[in-house]
Amino acid sequence: MLNISNNRISDQIDITKLKSGKEIFTKEHHKTFKKFLLAFSIILLIILFLPWTQNVSSKGQVTTLKPNQRPQTLQSQIPGRIEEWFVQEGDFVKKGDTILRVSEVKSGYFDTKLAERTGNQLNSKTLSAKAYNNKIIALQNQINAIKQERVLKLEQAKNKLKQAYLKAKSDSIDLEAVKIKQQIAQTQFDRVVLLEKEGLKAVKDVEEKRAKLQELSAKLISQENKFFTTKNDIINAQLAISSTQASYADKLSKTESSLYSAQSGAYDAEVQVSKLETSLANYSKRNSLLFITAPQDGYINKAIKSGIGETFKEGEQLVNIMPSNYDLAVEMFIEPIDLPLIHIGEDVRVQFDGWPAIIFSGWPNVSYGTYGAKIVAIENFISSNGKYRVLIVPNENEEPWPEAIRVGSGAKTIALLENVPIWFELWRQINSFPPNFYQPENKESDEKTKKKK
Template sequence: MLNISNNKVSEFFDLSQYKSGQATAHTNQHRLFRRVLLISSLLVVIILFLPWTQNVTSKGLVTTLKPNQRPQTLQSSIPGKIDAWYVQEGDLVKKGDTILKISEIKSDYFDDRLTERTGDQIKAKSASVDAYRSKVTALGNQYKSLQQEQELKLEQAKNKYMQSKLKVESDSIDLEAAKIKASIAKTQYERTLSLQEQGLKAVKDVEDYRNKLQEANAKLISQENKLLASKNEVINAQLNISTIKATYGDKLSKAQSDLFSAESSALDTEAQVSKLENNLANYEKRNSLLFITAPQDGYINKAIKSGIGETFKEGEPLVSLMPANYDLAVEMWVRPIDLPLLHKGEHVQVEFEGWPAIVFSGWPNVSYGTYGAQIVAIENFSTKNGLYRVLINRDPDYGPWPDALRVGSGAKTIALLEDVPIWFEIWRQINSFPPNFYVPENEEDGKKSEKK
């Protein structure tokens, strides 16, 4: 039947008289094959010149556009133990709602009246500060009084010193007068004695002048004693001035030392008051940390620490919270070779897991089940796997994303680039060339202006 042996059946039988032979015996089969081949070739050539949109495909995850909208864990700033839970997993909480209550595990904070006692200490120390300030004022007044008293005493001593000096001058003059009188009396006595020896004066006259001479000498000695006493008073006045200066210097130094000591004690007590006030503020803040509250509206995902009485350290995660209000985005990872081709604001097609799609990567207009997005951020540093992270969100020119979409879902992204013929894309794929590098129009205009 297949005519594969040297003995052909057609040489012994006329196959045209059978229906099967008539059906298989065609004389124009080669012509038909050539037509089919020609038409197929033309179709292939036409298809090769059809436009093809170059693209960068990658996988990603659904996330949120803003960092504060992403799932977060709540921690405690202080160590403690869990006393009570006020929510359960899946509950919706509002901002400020209490999630759980904790208690202290450090012995330094066991006292329930710690803040009250600290406040009493602050009041006592503040009163001590006032007392020291009053003491400083009193010592200051005492110091000023001593200064005034010193000035008056010194003025009095200086006046006495001047009086002593004037008295020395007066006594010096009187001494000179006494010396003159004694000299005159001596001269008169000698003259009278000489005249008496000559018989011109009586003995009584000599005796009178002798008495006068003795009186003059006595007055001279007395005046000399007065002068020495006056000089001694000058020395005493000088000594009194020095004594006053030394005495009041000691008193003023002691008063000033007491004043400085009181000021130092007042400042030290003020520092203690400030420290106690700081401790009181810390205690009050620590008391407010005994209640873990919701930082924003959200849903309780998971209780990481679940037992009553379970202890934890500061900074340990206690509960996971998913914000209730968020703007969805997709984070995709691209290869370093494709990163220069992506720019902010470029359009990206997204296929979400759970939403079936028929995707034609080169013909996005005929794809079904994909959603429009645009690039909002491009990471400048690669991750551990050597890929760069790119963040995209919904393109306002396209339809909305599915309402039931949740953070953490998988996604596939197609970043659309230039339109090229299909033959060029096949040639590029065969040679493993990257897509055509291009710059958006706004960046081209910026580069042109820089060149100008």
């Protein structure tokens, strides 16, 4: 009753004697409430001392463990035009299967027999190089023959020179002998003339000595002429040696010039052969690039370029393929402040989009619908979203991940850290403190062993 009226009836009527009044005013509800508060306080106090697992939560997506297992796009290394499709979206292809055929759009490669004609040019150039090599061998043989002939000719000319020297020496001796004889004849003639004047010799003796003197004088002149002729032979022999050397030097120079020309032609032919071999290999490789093949077993996800007759540039994406064999993983992103708390090999709980889950982040064993995982890689450089990327894979010791998971689906991750009381975790959350910095047990043991060593 509110007792807002001046006419009170509470003084006239005792409501505690009524049945409803007895039910209300005779019971002591505060005692029950105190018991309830006491029990609640005891339970709350016990809960505050229960263990709580600190964790770092983040969002990520399903990916693959190895880079070659992730979805990829196929590009063409050459510009071209789509001519024929051999698959459709959703088809399974094996490694090496042809996906589409393209054609050339550059005028320099329109000739369908370009590789064949280049091969013919290569054969011709190879034969030309062989011909140059044969010519080089012939010229080298010719040079060797000229050198041998020059040695023999010079030896012959030197022998003639020696003969001329010996003959000149012989003629010089003969000349000296004739001179002595001529002097003796002159002395005898003078003596006979003197005796004839004294009457001791006849005129006949004088005439005989005069004739003999004239004969020896003539013989002396002839011998001198012969000696000078022999000197000329020496000079001619020397000239012959010089001319022989000059002649064969000229022949060698011409032949060596031809040899160098042949070698230059051979080198040029080898360069052309090498260029043609490179061109032939490029043309053959380019012909194989007209067929886009599957790099590995997988499924055709999407045809980026479609239709027939559509042109594209080199390096432009044509089709998307998803490998059929892959190992699932989840990439999660953590804040830089939590990076020192994450270690390779640590346990992580994962919830996948589409799979219902009841999560108790502090009690991972009580959670339902989460799956075990462990950290295998931590990125060393911050990502474009300002967080660090962490890669996790299924934990082999726990329940396997669902088979229906697809690459690219979303996931929520909970990295499990140190166990602390609930009161400490509440105090940390209220003060916005980071989780406790800790080291895994295996790292601590490694550090102890290092210190012992």
